[in-house]
Amino acid sequence: MLRGKGRRISFFDEMTSQEGGTRSPYRDYCGWFEAEDAARIQHKAQQAEALFRTTGITFNVYGAADGDERLIPFDVVPRIISASEWRRLSRGIEQRVRALNAFLYDIYHRQEILRAGRVPTELIAGNEAFLPMMMGLDPPGGIYTHISGTDIVRTGANEFYVLEDNARTPSGVSYMLENRETMLQMFPELFAKVPVREVSDYPINLLKSLAACAPPACGGTPTVAVLTPGIHNSAYYEHSFLADHMGAELVEGHDLRVIDGRVAMRTTQGYKAIDVIYRRVDDDYLDPLNFRPDSLLGVPGIWDVYRAGGITIANAPGSGIADDKALYSYMPDIIEFYTGEKALLPNVPTWRCSDPEHLREVLDRLPELVVKEVHGSGGYGMLVGPAASKKELAAFRAKLEANPGNYIAQPTLSLSTVPIFTKKGLAPRHVDLRPFVLMSPQGIIITPGGLTRVAMTKGSLVVNSSQGGGTKDTWVLED
Amino acid sequence: MLGKTAGSLFWMARYLERSENNARLIDAGFRIALTRSSTAAAEWKSVLVTAGVNQAFQAAHGDYSSARVIDFLLRDPANPSSIMSVIRQARDNARTARTALTRETWEAVNTSWMALVALLRRPVREDDLPDVLTTIRQQSAHVRGALNGTMLRNDGYHFALLGTFLERADNTARILDVKYYLLLPSVAHIGTSIDNVQWETILRSVSAHRAYRWLYGAEISALKIAEFLILYRQMPRSLAFCCERMEDHLAQLQRHYGEETEAWRLAHALSHEKLAGPIQSIFDGGLHQYVTSFLRDTAALARQVECDYRFVE
Numbered sequence: 001m002l003r004g005k006g007r008r009i010s011f012f013d014e015m016t017s018q019e020g021g022t023r024s025p026y027r028d029y030c031g032w033f034e035a036e037d038a039a040r041i042q043h044k045a046q047q048a049e050a051l052f053r054t055t056g057i058t059f060n061v062y063g064a065a066d067g068d069e070r071l072i073p074f075d076v077v078p079r080i081i082s083a084s085e086w087r088r089l090s091r092g093i094e095q096r097v098r099a100l101n102a103f104l105y106d107i108y109h110r111q112e113i114l115r116a117g118r119v120p121t122e123l124i125a126g127n128e129a130f131l132p133m134m135m136g137l138d139p140p141g142g143i144y145t146h147i148s149g150t151d152i153v154r155t156g157a158n159e160f161y162v163l164e165d166n167a168r169t170p171s172g173v174s175y176m177l178e179n180r181e182t183m184l185q186m187f188p189e190l191f192a193k194v195p196v197r198e199v200s201d202y203p204i205n206l207l208k209s210l211a212a213c214a215p216p217a218c219g220g221t222p223t224v225a226v227l228t229p230g231i232h233n234s235a236y237y238e239h240s241f242l243a244d245h246m247g248a249e250l251v252e253g254h255d256l257r258v259i260d261g262r263v264a265m266r267t268t269q270g271y272k273a274i275d276v277i278y279r280r281v282d283d284d285y286l287d288p289l290n291f292r293p294d295s296l297l298g299v300p301g302i303w304d305v306y307r308a309g310g311i312t313i314a315n316a317p318g319s320g321i322a323d324d325k326a327l328y329s330y331m332p333d334i335i336e337f338y339t340g341e342k343a344l345l346p347n348v349p350t351w352r353c354s355d356p357e358h359l360r361e362v363l364d365r366l367p368e369l370v371v372k373e374v375h376g377s378g379g380y381g382m383l384v385g386p387a388a389s390k391k392e393l394a395a396f397r398a399k400l401e402a403n404p405g406n407y408i409a410q411p412t413l414s415l416s417t418v419p420i421f422t423k424k425g426l427a428p429r430h431v432d433l434r435p436f437v438l439m440s441p442q443g444i445i446i447t448p449g450g451l452t453r454v455a456m457t458k459g460s461l462v463v464n465s466s467q468g469g470g471t472k473d474t475w476v477l478e479d
Numbered sequence: 480m481l482g483k484t485a486g487s488l489f490w491m492a493r494y495l496e497r498s499e500n501n502a503r504l505i506d507a508g509f510r511i512a513l514t515r516s517s518t519a520a521a522e523w524k525s526v527l528v529t530a531g532v533n534q535a536f537q538a539a540h541g542d543y544s545s546a547r548v549i550d551f552l553l554r555d556p557a558n559p560s561s562i563m564s565v566i567r568q569a570r571d572n573a574r575t576a577r578t579a580l581t582r583e584t585w586e587a588v589n590t591s592w593m594a595l596v597a598l599l600r601r602p603v604r605e606d607d608l609p610d611v612l613t614t615i616r617q618q619s620a621h622v623r624g625a626l627n628g629t630m631l632r633n634d635g636y637h638f639a640l641l642g643t644f645l646e647r648a649d650n651t652a653r654i655l656d657v658k659y660y661l662l663l664p665s666v667a668h669i670g671t672s673i674d675n676v677q678w679e680t681i682l683r684s685v686s687a688h689r690a691y692r693w694l695y696g697a698e699i700s701a702l703k704i705a706e707f708l709i710l711y712r713q714m715p716r717s718l719a720f721c722c723e724r725m726e727d728h729l730a731q732l733q734r735h736y737g738e739e740t741e742a743w744r745l746a747h748a749l750s751h752e753k754l755a756g757p758i759q760s761i762f763d764g765g766l767h768q769y770v771t772s773f774l775r776d777t778a779a780l781a782r783q784v785e786c787d788y789r790f791v792e
Contacts, residue, residue, distance in 0.1 A: 055582075056589045057573070231574045239621065240577040250578050254792065255483050266482045268788040269736060 010155045013415040013428050014079065024476055025082040028194045033077075036459070038425070044186045045076045045421060051185065057178055057230075059263075060236040073470030074179060075420040077188070079431060079452040080194075083479040088437050089435070091444045092345030093150045097437045102338035104144040107321060108134045118333045123326055128375070129281060131318030137307060139316040141213035141441040144401045146216050146314035147206070147278070149173075149450070152345070152433045154416040161348045161413065163432065165331070167315060167323040169280050172451040172471075173436050174238035177202060177245075179451075179473040195478035197283070197448040202436065203245035207338055209275045209440035214310040217262060219403075222275040223266060224248040227256075229297045243376060248278075257299035263311045266421060276312040283317045320430060325374045325408055348357060353404040362409040363400065366393055370407045371400065384461060386412050415461055416471065420454060432454045432463050433474065449474035480579065485638045486790030487576035491588070492642030494569035498562050499619040500650040501530055504553050507684040509608060511676065512545045521645040522680070529650075529657045529684075529792075532560050549608065554599045562615060567597050579635040587625035591618035610714070634735050637728040641784060648721035649777050651708055654684050656770045678704055681729045685716040705766065706758040718773065722750040723764040725780070732788075749776050 010018075015026045015030040022030045033041075049071065052058070058069035081089070106113055107124060113123045124130050149170030151163040180199050182276075184191060184215065207224060214222035221415075225253070228239035230252050243250035255265050256274070264271035285295040290303040305311050327334075329350040336345040353360040362369060366385055373381040384395045400407055417428035435450030453463035463469040508526040508562050512519035520543040527533035527548065527672055535558060555561045559568075570592040595731065603611050630636045658681050678699055682688035685708065694711075695703050712719045729743040753773060763767050785791065 054586050054590055056585070197614060231571055236574065240574065244578040249481055251481065251486075252483070255481055257792075266789050266792060268480050268482050268485045269738070271791070403701075 004160065011414050011428070011430070012154065012159075013105070014154070014416050014431075015426075015428075016419075025080040025085070027237055029078065029080060029190070032190055039342055041076060041421060042423070043100045046076055048076060048182050048186060051182055052178070053062065055178065057174070057176065059237070060344075066322050072175065072465045073456050073468075074182065075454060075456075075470055075472045076183070077419055077421050077426065077455075078473045079418045079433075080475045080477065081449065083477050086448060089152065091346070092160070092162075092343070093152075093435055093437060094125045094164065094444050094448055095339055095341065096150060096162065096331070097145060097148055097343050097439060098167060098408065099331075099335040099338045100148065101143065101145050103334050103438060104167075104316070104319055104322050105142065106338070107317060109136065113334065113337050118335070118337050119327070119330050122127045123330075124321065126323060127324060127326070129318070129320035129324050131321070133303070134316070134318040139213075140215040140294065140309065140312045143213050143314075143439055144316040144319045145437075146209060146316075147314060148315075148437045149434045150437065151285065153348075153413055154431075155414050155431070156416075160345055162331070162345050163285075163326065163348055163413075164325075165323040166434070167319045168282070169315065170436065170454075171235045172434055173202060173237055173447075174241040175471050176436065176447070176449070176451045176474065177241070179471055183473045194475070196475045197478055199447050199449060202447045203242060205438055205445050206242065206278075207246040207437040208247065208277055209442070209445065210312070212440040212442050213312045213314065214275045215312045217273075218275040223273065224276045224278065225251045225274045226253055226275050227276065227279040227281060228255070229285075235281075242278070243326050247324060249274075250461075251277075253281075253295075253297045253299055256299040256302075258299065258305055261305060261308060261310050263302055274311065276314060278314045285318065286313070310376060325372060326354075350412060351409040353400060353407040353409060356404075357403045358409075359400070362407075363397060366397060366400075369409045370412050370414055371396060371407050374406055376406060382462075384412065387461070411422055412461070418452070418454065418458065420470075420472075427458065429458070430461050430463065431472070448476035480634050482789030484576045484579050485634065485788050486785065487572040488579060488635050489642035489790065491569050491576060492639040493571035494565045494572065495588070495591075495619060495622055496643045496646040497560065497610040497650070498565045499571065499616055500647070501552060501560065501684060502615040502619075503684050504529055504654075505549060506612050507680045509545070509605075510683065511547070511680055515676065516577070519543070519545060522545075525657045526552070529653045530560050531653070532558055534555070539575070543764040545605070549605075553603055553611070560649070561717045563599050564597060566592050576635070581625070581629040583625040583629040584622070584637070584761075587622040591622055594618055615653045629654045634732060637732045637735070638716050639777065641725055641732075642720040643782075644724040645777060645781055647716055648718055649774065651685055651716050651718055651731060652770050652773050652777065654681060655705070655708060655766070656687075656774065659766045659770060665672065681708075687714060690714060702758055706756075707759070709761065710754060710758055719750070719754040722754055724748065726750045729784075740783075740787040742780060745776070745780045745783055749773075749780065756782055 001443045015023060017023050051069055052074060058071050058261065078319050103113065114124065147170065149166040151166065152160055154160050156199065176199060179212050211222040212223050225248055226239050226243040228236060228250055230236065240250055249265060251265050256263055259271050262273040263277065267473045281297045285297040286305040287298050287300060289300045290293045302311065302317050306313055329347065329352055331347050332343045351360055351362050354361045369385045371383040416431065417431040418431050420429045421427035431452050431454045433452055435452050436447050438445040452470055452474040454470050455461060455463045456468060456470045487631065504526045511522040520703045523543040524533060525546065527536050530552065536548070536551050540551065546565055551558050552561055554563050556564060558564060570588055573580060573585055573588040595618065598611055598614060657746060658663050664674045679688055681704065682691050691707055694707065707714060707717065712723060714720055726743065726746040729740065729746050733743055753776065
């Protein structure tokens, strides 16, 4: 996987094998595609864009003029995963999510993994994502990560790696659902030809999972609400989408207040208690009385209600410690520690720049590595060595030397490609995959597939939507 | 339903109604400006007063040139009642209440906003104005159709319709408030019919010049026009019609929640005491005083609805 400098990197294409034939999961699709008129598909692709705009799956760019709401590009060629590939992936994901949840329980209770010396104590104690207030607290149902997303990349026919865990509030699931909806509207005949597994039951599974974690104070059928920062948040569409499809209320901080030991929402009929809150605001903003006093997004006093078993917060406060990039490199150990098994899905080899030996190696090989900020997200503050200029490399080298503990480095992965539809025909582009995982006392549900993000620019390895990445519908084939 | 959601539905509908009403006012003003350049400035001023933005306009622009007034009313982001501002607020409220709207209704609102963003990106030339105003009215009809055709008749629907009729009553009353002097008895008593173009403007600004003809034929009198706009219950923009609808939607909300409200009592009183007629008694008491007190009553009703149904904390 590591390539020497100057050597040509070849990429694994998921549609076409190296010998030039169509790989088997794509056979039915390609049969259909070849018989299609390219102009018709082009026309459908334009329709898709109009459809997304009408639906309002757009996001605001702060300060931009009216009507400049952005659309995440959608590509009409699906990304297809065979039944056996998916079996393997989903087993690995399930194992990982179980381990993350066990890790969180342990970290906020006896901390046996630290005592065993498998994870360095200072990585937890000094970490902003670690919430000491959660120590000894049992979240309802014993669940920390009700909703998680596991970012996976592929580098070969049998090579999958977990790039990142998302244990806070992974976004993108509405794109997964709307992408499928759009494909069904545009190419209904395709779904008669190719046996694709459904994704549309995600919202109802989400509702069931959340309801299954109702707190002790809940009297009857649990009332579930989605907490959003409001219409100006870039993921607002997703918040309203999920609330709408679950039949849950979509609330903001100012709709809520603590009354008689419960969190209650202001309805037309007065205040009504909520049992489970799917919050899409960060820990820091949850409770101005206990966390950031300047937060207008949260609910004063919600923390005390939580501690007393009056409400379930999903994901549990403090879950962010599990997806911290500094901890990522310990994941194989974490999985083994809690499950007694080897990790089914490997990690990407990672250098921790806090370690002087690692740092030296990273500095030596900087032009071929990807360097990330430990706390960064969204592809910001990141160096892609092979794509960087000499000047950029030098600047980053200085940053690394100044504050090595803030960075981790990984080899530049030769991410697999899947073709996108362009005016000149199909053209390969790099992709990753974010499957969405629900966890409750009743078990783990992984929606088949997930969100495929695709770098729309030729040669680019950055798939983040904030950096011009697009999305594809992701198909998992029936057995 | 969340109080905030109820409030957003109410305001979404008010803003949508306002955009349509303002388009109608611009249309009526534009006609006069075209046909009677001598009274154009006065006419634009009364349009601005009716829309409640005359002071803001004067502060920013001063003189009433057609192009300036039209741009101010259509596009100016500094004017909270410009059609663009109003549509944006309608859409923001629709987004806030998204979970209480059908997909069709939401998409209709969103499509309207998209269409107007495209249409009003640049100043509108006078020759294009009629087309632009037609599009605004068509978009509004589209939203109303989606709302009527797809929404459950539950609390959310009633809050939206309540907003529509409150805004509409307010608009018709404002038109009367600005133009009442044209309808003063002194003019009618002298026996001369009121200025043709002027009365047509009033009727046009409520899209009712043809309806008036069907009803009253060629007889144009101040008394009849006032009767038509205030008391005629079959006219969908008359005060009586709007108040009857508000009372009905509030009654349905009472049934829905099984709880009597002060808001319904106010609407009932408005509909049965203020709009009982006859028109002569309204004139006897003073048309201007009547309209002023009507506007006060509808504002109080709006505040009461907001309070009864906990739109805000």
